[in-house]
Amino acid sequence: MPTEPLSRVRIVAAAIDLIEREGADAVSMRRIAADLNVGVMSLYNHVPNKASLLDGVAESVLSQIEFTDDPGAHWTDRVRMQARAFRQIAHHYPRSTMLVVSRQLHSNAGLFPVERALTTLRQAGFDGADAVRMLRLFIAYVIGSLLREVGVTPTFAPVPGAPPVSDVDPELFPQVSELSSLLGSCDHEEEFDFGLDLLIQAIAVHLERKGTRG
Amino acid sequence: MPTEPLSRVRIVAAAIDLIEREGADAVSMRRIAADLNVGVMSLYNHVPNKASLLDGVAESVLSQIEFTDDPGAHWTDRVRMQARAFRQIAHHYPRSTMLVVSRQLHSNAGLFPVERALTTLRQAGFDGADAVRMLRLFIAYVIGSLLREVGVTPTFAPVPGAPPVSDVDPELFPQVSELSSLLGSCDHEEEFDFGLDLLIQAIAVHLERKGTRG
DNA sequence: GCGTGGCACGTACGGTGTACGTGCGTCAAT
């Protein structure tokens, strides 16, 4: 049974698998090698070091975003679709996404989504400066939302292991304790779409005002 | 010269100092001990483990947020001030903030800002469910913005060491390459305020509509 | 047949977090 030859993509895939199964802390060169039934140092024939391997993870996750763009649709719908595509990848690879988001990105893998978004925004009528602004606004919102969904955030994503928002002092935190049931649960998709629509509507207004003025 | 006795807060302070000076990767129990002129294992008399120490860092940073709330001001201004207070702490402790944002939060230190924000929103007229929604929306935006400012993000915060958005293929990425100068630089404060105002305006509209309807 | 280069692998070194034991200083009860 000659196993498939070792390669960078196989190593990256094993890393993603491991991250999703046991979390980013479990990632070690030795562990990945073991999962691949391979000596540790063999990995270094295909990957210069661990940091580069994690860059590969980021690149791979990013490149798996599936954009289905309909050039005929209204720009608001196209923007919405692009944002949702991001969310879906994060939903699929939650723990890897966490890693992607919290690492400096060195490759050009992140440029495709950026290019696509800028194109859409400029076709909608934004000038260059505003397109960049709006892009940054959306990225901030999307990434912030992903972090909530993935399980970080000061707003109590329902972490299965941890206790809910129990044992808060109602004297000190009346609002938090009154709204604890709302804070403790979260329909991430509904919440994401709510904010997304609000944002899109807001920048549509911004666009109209600029258009009628200048 | 009897040095001040070792304590959890002194250890946490040393950790924050180290993180800001040399980055989160430089943090190790040995290194912190050395900075404090202390044996490694002495730390464990005040801190159960490294993870807890990092929780302490998060807690400390969060608790240093300076809210100056004027109960007489319009709610939009109060919300703006609270968001800015967050940004300022991140600006002051950029690398620690990165760490805070990318860790699950286990303590109640994050509850004060939450309580405060919820109070403001409910006084503005939002019902419980909407207040929670709006809070989450703001948190997503603020955290996403902080990540950009702190130096992550797919949008090219100007990392001093790295080359700018050079060497992108204008054929593949026409928008990116045309707007490269805009993408490559960023007035974080201006950008943050722009998005913040847009957001506040949007939820103000949302509030009015709900108010006049119900 | 014979180099030669790619690749799997073992060994080894300096780093990490932390379990455990030891010794010293201080304070409480006798």
Place this chain on the structure above:
DNA sequence: ATTGACGCACGTACACCGTACGTGCCACGC
């Protein structure tokens, strides 16, 4: 005053980490 207990600083030791370096196998071009 003596003794006991406890708190806390510290050293040692272990398992694990990333990776530099050397070795040997095997498949290929000449």
